[in-house]
Structure formats: structure tokens, C-alpha cells
Amino acid sequence: MTETKKLDRWPAHHDPPSLLSLPSEILHIIFSTFSLVELANIVLVSKRSQTLVSPYLWHTLKLDSPATVKRFLSDPVQRALIRNAAFVRSLVLPPELYHVFLPHKGYHQYHPSHFANLQSINLPGKYNPRTGQTDRGSLGQDAEDAVSSLFRQNPSLTKVHIERNVGVESLLRMVSEDLPNLEDLDIEACQFGAWTAKVLLQNLPESIKHVAMIVAENEDDDVDNKMDISPTPKKHPALESLDIDLNSTEHEELILLPFLETCPNLKDYSNYTAQLVYNPRIKSILDKLGIEMRSMYNAVLDHNLDATDKEIAAVLSLSSQWTDIRLQGFRRAGPLTLAALLDHGENVVIVDVEGCSSLTSKDLCTILSKCKHLQEFITLEENEPDPITDPYILGTDLIEVKWATKSLKEWSCSIIVTRSRYDGDEAIDVEEAVKCLVLQRQVYRKLAEQTGLTTLRLNRIEAGLMDEIHYQEHCLEISLISGLEALEKLKDLQELDVSLIDHRIGVPELGWMQKHWPNLRRLNGMFGTCLNPMPGAQDWILLFRPAWLSSYEGY
Known part of the structure; x- marks a missing residue:
């Protein structure tokens, strides 16, 4: 009994073990699994716990609801933000808070913002809960300049998602000058045409790994070469994924041919590869890169909703890697189409057969x-x-x-x-x-x-x-x-x-x-x-x- 008691007692000259005494590497693994509520509770334990946990509690600032926006405009939270802004790495910033978080313009330059260590930023549109729709209207020149300044003040930014319309010149400046370490760019909400897309792609930083964008069908705004292109195109050896919806394939060669030549390590050409099936020059490049078509939808047949069952099945046979099969409106899709679709049963993730009345x-x-x-x-x-x-x-x-x-x-x-x-x-x-x-x-x-x-x-x-x-x-x-x-x-x-x-x-x-x-x-x-x-x-x-x-x- 006496020996057992001695073993159970912690030596008097040592502090009892605690979670906060663990090495920082282990704490990082542990705290990264905690919820925000759990982290907030740990912060209240002691000054040491506050020091250790604050970087994890403030890592992601997601201001994506009216309640969150209201809370962050309160004085106590604003004071807490000023103390902890250095820990913020990921920011979701709605339009309602631009006046708080974007840099303010001085006489000659923009003042420093709250943040200097951002790695990821998302600028969403304004959500309307009544309609369930999001307003993706224009940022406006003042906001564009302020966003550009915020980018420059955060040299560690690698991921940018913009869900608002940004002017072409501002967007070009952002991707070519303000974001030298950019790896992930999503600008699918922006509207621009073929020549602008060509210029943007060519001026992306060499660090870029993923791009998502849409080329508006009737916005071939600058085919007359309003914007200059550098005589020495940048290489993009890090690019792995290109997610670009050309909408109309009229200018696909103008946009893609020179750019794909600068991307020797491209691995994935998104959901829209199939629309290039009939362009042998582009398909040849994708074939050399080992990229197969994964998304089958009605644009592959040039939106010909009168395509026969045999014609639809023939297109499905062009790739062994379909994962997304959308046959909306192909009313003549029948047993041949079904058989060809089932050949992809091991891979297919999405099946959409709206309007396929023969099934x-x-x-x-x-x-x-x-x-x-x-x-x-x-x-x-x-x-x-x-x-x-x-x-x-x-x-x-x-x-x-x-x-x-x-x-x-x-x-x-x-x-x-x-x-x-x-x-x-x-x-x-x-x-x-x-x-x-x-x-x-x-x-x-x-x-x-x-x-x-x-x-x-x-x-x-x-x-x-x-x-x-x-x-x-x-x-x-x-x-x-x-x-x-x-x-x-x-x-x-x-x-x-x-x-x-x-x-x-x-x-x-x-x-x-x-x-x-x-x-x-x-x-x-x-x-x-x-x-x-x-x-x-x-x-x-x-x-x-x-x-x-x-x-x-x-x-």
C-alpha cells in the first residue's frame, strides 16, 4: 500500500503535467483539431493558454453572415482584432466590412491595414437571404485600389478568390504585380472577353498552381489588341490545374495555344475539357500532357439536342475517364447512350439526364x-x-x-x-x-x-x-x-x-x-x-x- 502511494504521487519539486506543457509541434497537431468554441474556452484558462491558443483561434476570420458582421463591428471585438490581427492567415471579407478592413487612402499612399500575414483571402458578393442570390456587382475603382493595396501589404498571399466584378486593368495589375507568390486564383465571377483572358493568363506569376476563370461569350472586348502583352511570355512550370470555361469556343486557340505551351506540368484541365474535343491542335497538346476528358455535357455536341442515340454514345466513347456526365435535353438518348454511360460506372460521380424523355x-x-x-x-x-x-x-x-x-x-x-x-x-x-x-x-x-x-x-x-x-x-x-x-x-x-x-x-x-x-x-x-x-x-x-x-x- 505504501509503495503504491509513493508511485501515485507526483514529486513535490515538479509541476504536475498539463496540456500546455507539451512541445509546440504536438500542440499544433492537437489545437488544429479543436473547434472555435473549444479554443475560446482554452483561452480563458490562463495568460499562458491565451498566448499559446490565440494563433489558432484567430487563424481563420470568416465574416460570412449578418450576425458575424454585427459582432465584429462591436468595440470589444475590434479591440481584440487589433491585438490579434497578426495571427490571421485566412480572411473572408464581405462588402459590408470593406470600410473596416481594407486599407484607407492617405495623401500619398494607403495606410497599413490590420493584416500583414494573410495567406488566403476571399472577397464574396453580397448575399440576399430572401432570394438566395448573391450580388456579384462591380467593386468600383476606390475599392479595387484598396484591395490592391491590401494585396501588396500581404506578401505571403498565395490564395485569392474574388466573387465580384473587377476592372480589367486593376485585375491585371493585381495578378502581375501585387501577388508575386500567388498559387491559387479563382476569378470565375469576373466578366471579360477573349483578349483579356489571353493577357491575364500570360501575365500570371510563375508561382501559380491553379486558375479558375470564365470567358464571357459575347465579350470579346479587346481582340483589336487594346492591351499590350509582354514580348517575353512568362513560363508557368508550377501550374497543375486550369479550370477555364470558354463558353464559346470561337477564340479557344487565341487564348489557349500560346499559354498551354508555357505549362509543361499541367495535370488537370477542369470540367470543360470536353468542349475542346473537336479542336485537334489543342487536343494534341492535352494528349501530350496526359490530360483526358472528364466532363461530358451538351456543348460537346455543339448543343445539338437532336443528336441521335448513336451520336451521343459515340461521344461518350471518346474518353475512358468521364466522371461528370450531363445529358440535359438530349431527348433521343436511349439504349446505346445508356450502355455507353454504364461503361463509365466505375468512375462517374455526376449523372444528369434532365429532359432525356426516352430513358x-x-x-x-x-x-x-x-x-x-x-x-x-x-x-x-x-x-x-x-x-x-x-x-x-x-x-x-x-x-x-x-x-x-x-x-x-x-x-x-x-x-x-x-x-x-x-x-x-x-x-x-x-x-x-x-x-x-x-x-x-x-x-x-x-x-x-x-x-x-x-x-x-x-x-x-x-x-x-x-x-x-x-x-x-x-x-x-x-x-x-x-x-x-x-x-x-x-x-x-x-x-x-x-x-x-x-x-x-x-x-x-x-x-x-x-x-x-x-x-x-x-x-x-x-x-x-x-x-x-x-x-x-x-x-x-x-x-x-x-x-x-x-x-x-x-x-
């Missing part, structure tokens, strides 16, 4: 049974589902197929279930009603297998006269009695779309969603496109104000 319910089920890594399965046109051309799945087919994938994130497909006929609240045929509920529960259990789902869209309008609104009645009843509780495991669900279907979502269902789907941010079709809204649902929403409240039509 049957069993065809769609076959896709689900063969594509092992499928993440997005789309048969519905997002904004205007077409009851005549959008394919759908019968519930009876769905429950019989064994899905190959367990990694589905988006389900956008109508599920047809022949519903019972009701007279008031009474089923006309009780046996038929029981069969319908059994089938619905089986369908729900099938959907529940995809625990990673973030988007669930089930809307489909009935075939009929297109100048009238038609509601889908032969669909899942989104109700607890029909099996909704089977979807309890979908903890990542962010969007539910039940537009134009008779969904039966009432007060019990709303309460269940609030409890079991903590990440739900959009619920489309509750009232404005529902034929018979359930009584009490609207009052419940206004009383409990769920997180998705701003997304519904009546808000």
Missing part, C-alpha cells in the same frame, strides 16, 4: 445499380421541371434495385407512387391505402441508405396543358405516417424541394424536421406551389421560425 424508370434504376461512386443523380430541370420530357422513377422499381453507391449527396428525381383516393380524410379503398403506405415506407428506407444526402428534390408536375399549373398527386406523402421517420439519419440534409407536389407536410412533420435535420437551410414548395397546404403549418413556421424560414415563398 425509362428501369433505365434510371440500372444507372443506380452500376455507378459505384455516384454523388449527384439528377433527372429534374431545377427551375422549370417538365412533366413531358423529364424522366422519373416508379416507386415499385426503386425498391427492387440494389444501389451500387452509398455516397449520394444530391437526389433530384421524381418518385412516382400511385396514391390512394380519398373522400375527405377517409380512404375510398382501405386495402389500396395500406399498400400505398407500405410502398412509401419501403421507398423511404431506400433513400435512408444514402446517409450523406445534402439535397433531396422530389418535385414533378403532371403531364397536361403547359399553360396551366399542374400538381403531382402520385408522389411520396412527406408525412410521419408514410415513413418520413426513416430519414432520421440524413443529418447532413440542407435542402428539401417538394415544389408542385401534394406533400402533406403538417405541424408534426415540421417539428420532426426541426429536431432531426439540424442543417436544413432551404425548404421549397411549402405553400406557394402546394395544392392543399396542411392546416396549422404556416402558424407553426411563424411561431418557431426555423433556420430555413427565409427560403420559403410566403416569408
